[in-house]
Amino acid sequence: MSGVLDELAAAAAGVLVSSMGSDDWEERARPAFVHIYALAMSEDVGPVLEGHRSELSSGELSARDAARIWRSKIREAFKKEGGHRQ
Secondary structure, rough: OOOHHHHHHHHHHHHHHHOOOOOHHHHHHHHHHHHHHHHHHHOOHHHHHHHHHHHHHOOOOOOOHHHHHHHHHHHHHHHHHHHHHH
């Protein structure tokens, strides 16, 4: 199952990072992700997302590195949420 979680987390992270540059970021993508992540982790990741978005646009952070960071965070949230349901 961990391979499936890794792939799912990687896909979600890729979508998240690519949406940071879209016109829908502020209105749709950011609020949806912040809400979903908070349900699992009880943590407001809004400021972290904005920091990464800023670093991506300035070139301080690569899309690959941002995706790697968020893949890890998303996988952790999946694992934690899965533990609540068992």
